[in-house]
Every structure is written in structure tokens, then in C-alpha cells.
Amino acid sequence: MRDSRHSITSRTLRSALLPLMILVCGAGSTHAKAPTVQVARVQDLTFGNVFPGVPITVPLTDSRAGQYTLVNGTGRALTVQLVFVLPSTLATGGGALMPVQFGPASAGFSATGSLGSMVPFDPSIPFTATIAAKTTARVFLGGTLQPTGGQAFGSYTATITLTAL
Amino acid sequence: MSRTSLVARGVVTTAAMAIAFAAVGPSPLAAQTGTINATATVLQPITITGSNDLQFGNVFPGVNKTVDYTDATNAGKFTVGGDGGAQVAVSFTLPTDLNGPAGSTLPISTWTGYYNTTNSATSGGASFTPSATSFNTNLSGTTGSPGSLYVFLGATVTPAVNQTQGAYSNTVTMTVAYTGS
Numbered sequence: 256m257r258d259s260r261h262s263i264t265s266r267t268l269r270s271a272l273l274p275l276m277i278l279v280c281g282a283g284s285t286h287a288k289a290p291t292v293q294v295a296r297v298q299d300l301t302f303g304n305v306f307p308g309v310p311i312t313v314p315l316t317d318s319r320a321g322q323y324t325l326v327n328g329t330g331r332a333l334t335v336q337l338v339f340v341l342p343s344t345l346a347t348g349g350g351a352l353m354p355v356q357f358g359p360a361s362a363g364f365s366a367t368g369s370l371g372s373m374v375p376f377d378p379s380i381p382f383t384a385t386i387a388a389k390t391t392a393r394v395f396l397g398g399t400l401q402p403t404g405g406q407a408f409g410s411y412t413a414t415i416t417l418t419a420l
Numbered sequence: 421m422s423r424t425s426l427v428a429r430g431v432v433t434t435a436a437m438a439i440a441f442a443a444v445g446p447s448p449l450a451a452q453t454g455t456i457n458a459t460a461t462v463l464q465p466i467t468i469t470g471s472n473d474l475q476f477g478n479v480f481p482g483v484n485k486t487v488d489y490t491d492a493t494n495a496g497k498f499t500v501g502g503d504g505g506a507q508v509a510v511s512f513t514l515p516t517d518l519n520g521p522a523g524s525t526l527p528i529s530t531w532t533g534y535y536n537t538t539n540s541a542t543s544g545g546a547s548f549t550p551s552a553t554s555f556n557t558n559l560s561g562t563t564g565s566p567g568s569l570y571v572f573l574g575a576t577v578t579p580a581v582n583q584t585q586g587a588y589s590n591t592v593t594m595t596v597a598y599t600g601s
Contacts, residue, residue, distance in 0.1 A: 291450045291452050292452055293452055294452045294453055294454030295454050296454050296455060296456045297456075298456065299456045299457045299458065299459055300456060300457070300458040300459070301458075301459050301460075302458070302459065302460035303460065303461065304460075304461050304463055304503075304563060304564075305460045305461060305462045305463065306462075306463055306503070306506065306598035306599075306600050307462060307463070307465045307466070307598065308597060308598060309597075309598050309599070309600035311460075311600065321456045321458065322456070323454045323456065342458065345458055345459075345460055353460065353462065355458060396456070398458065400460055402462055404465075404597075405465060406462050406465070407462065407465075408462045408463055408464050408465060409461070409462055410459070410460075410461050411459065411460045411461070411462060412457050412458065412459045412460075413457065413458045414455050414456075414457055414458075415455065415456050415457070415458055416453055416454070416455045417453065417454050417455070417456075418451055418452065418453045419451065419452045419453075420451045
């Protein structure tokens with residue numbers, strides 16, 4: 256009788272572990288496919304027309320500021336490090352260069368995506384940001400161009416990369 | 421039986437907690453990257469050409485001589501090029517004397533000027549008093565196309581009665597810079 260009951264209890268244990276094992280296997284597959292924050296371009300940082308010798312600044316709150324979205328599609332908050340790769344110059348196809356600068360408050364992170372809740376940060380330093388579950392946050396970027404008096408005319412461009420680690 | 425059951429439950433609970441911990445513990449995030457471009461268009465640089473010298477010609481000792489900016493032959497004239505419609509700041513470095521033979525000087529003063537987006541010193545523009553203090557005006561045309569500005573200068577020389585005979589000259593410098601507007 257005692258052995259029989261013990262046997263029943265063992266079966267109960269096995270059946271209890273099975274769902275757990277399945278649960279763990281499921282979690283294991285989540286490990287293999289790590290949760291991510293999707294980084295996407297919204298718009299370029301556009302300085303527009305620039306006069307030789309006249310510096311121009313685009314504030315990060317300006318409609319011409321660069322913008323990225325950070326999409327957390329998972330069911331839990333994710334904390335990421337935001338790391339910029341910033342250019343020091345913009346260039347023409349012909350190789351002319353124009354200095355560009357980013358200050359300690361040139362970038363901004365908005366957990367909600369709105370300018371009102373934006374927190375400025377230095378884009379030259381990694382910034383820790385938390386994005387709530389199923390939320391799209393936004394990163395803004397301004398900057399300053401320093402054209403020389405003899406700046407060659409033409410179209411200038413540079414790439415700015417944002418990585419969420 | 422009861423003891424066995426309790427022990428068994430305890431083992432199950434412990435195992436489940438350990439497994440659950442492993443399942444929901446911190447997991448590495450995959451790095452994601454996005455790129456944008458920074459773009460700008462640098463407009464035409466400013467060019468300034470001294471199109472005509474301010475010429476007083478022959479001057480008699482003791483007789484003042486004035487060249488008006490409307491004098492098509494003798495007035496000084498600068499031609500400015502740049503981006504159409506752009507606002508520029510214009511200023512001058514003006515001599516107080518013309519330099520002549522053996523260090524002699526001929527005073528020059530009472531500067532007058534006229535600027536215009538067309539090549540006329542008589543209509544369509546505005547008169548001004550040239551000085552080191554800049555004034556703002558706009559080039560002709562619209563952004564993205566060539567723009568022009570014409571500046572005409574006049575002045576008066578006041579030779580002394582015993583003014584040394586000979587040729588006199590000096591440099592008039594006009595500076596033009598974009599204001600960014």
C-alpha cells in the first residue's frame with residue numbers, strides 16, 4: 256500500500272515536471288533568439304542651405320533634427336545602451352569637407368516618442384535607455400556645421416549610425 | 421507516506437524555482453543599428469570684383485574735387501556675386517589720404533555710395549554713406565541661382581595750395597559677407 260502510494264506520487268512528480276520542461280525549452284528558444292530593440296531611421300539631420308563662413312545649428316527640437324525610432328516589440332521592458340558613431344565632417348562627392356560638431360546636449364531620448372518627454376544627452380557618450388514593453392521610443396539628434404569662408408559650394412553628406420546594445 | 425509526499429513536493433518546488441530562474445534571468449540583447457544622413461548644401465561663395473577705380477583725374481592745388489557715385493566714368497564700382505536673394509553685410513576700409521611722391525599725401529573724404537541689384541547708380545537702388553560699419557542688403561535673384569550686387573563710390577579730395585605735384589593713389593577695400601539670412 257505504502258509502495259503503491261509512493262509510486263502514485265512519483266507519477267505526479269513526473270507529470271508536474273513535464274510542463275516545466277516544456278516551459279524551459281520555450282525559454283531556451285527565447286535565449287537563442289535574443290530580444291531586440293529595432294532601430295530605424297525616421298528622418299535625416301538636414302541643415303539645408305548653408306552660407307560659406309556662417310555656422311549653422313540645428314537644435315535637437317527642430318523639425319530638421321535627425322530622428323530614429325527604437326521599437327521594443329517584446330512583452331517586457333528592455334534596457335539598452337545607445338551608442339552613436341558620429342562623423343567629424345560632411346563631404347561632397349568631390350572630396351570637399353565641412354566640419355560638423357555635436358555638443359553635450361545634441362541628442363535626446365524620448366521614452367514615449369514625444370518631444371515633451373525628451374531627455375537630452377551627449378551623443379558622444381553611450382546613453383542608457385529603458386524602453387517599456389510594446390513601446391516605440393524615439394531618439395533625436397541636432398548638430399552644428401562650421402563652414403569656412405571659402406567653403407566649396409555643393410551638396411554635403413555624412414552617415415550617422417545609432418546602435419542599441 | 422506523508423513524509424515521502426512532503427519531501428517529494430519540496431524537491432519539485434526547488435527544482436521548479438531553479439528552472440524558472442534560468443528561464444527568466446537576464447538575457448543578452450542583440451545589437452541593432454540604424455543610420456541616418458546629415459545633409460547640407462553649401463551655397464555659392466561670394467565673389468567681389470573691383471570693376472572700376474575711383475578716378476579724380478587731374479587735380480589743381482588748392483581746388484577741391486568731387487567725383488559723384490553717379491559718374492559713370494570716374495566713380496568707383498564693385499561687382500558682387502553670390503547666391504541669389506541672400507542677405508549680405510557690406511562694409512569698407514577707407515583711406516583718409518592718397519599717397520603721392522616722396523611721402524606726400526592728398527586728403528580724401530566725404531565718401532558717398534549707392535548700391536543696387538542692377539548695374540545702375542541712378543535708380544532702383546539706395547544711397548548710403550560708406551564706412552567701417554556694415555549695412556545689410558540682399559543680392560538679386562532667388563536661392564539656388566546666381567545673385568548680384570553693384571556698389572558705386574564717390575568721394576572728395578582736398579589738395580593743399582602747395583600740394584606736391586605727382587600721382588597719388590590708395591586702396592579702397594570693400595568687405596561682403598553672408599549674414600545667414
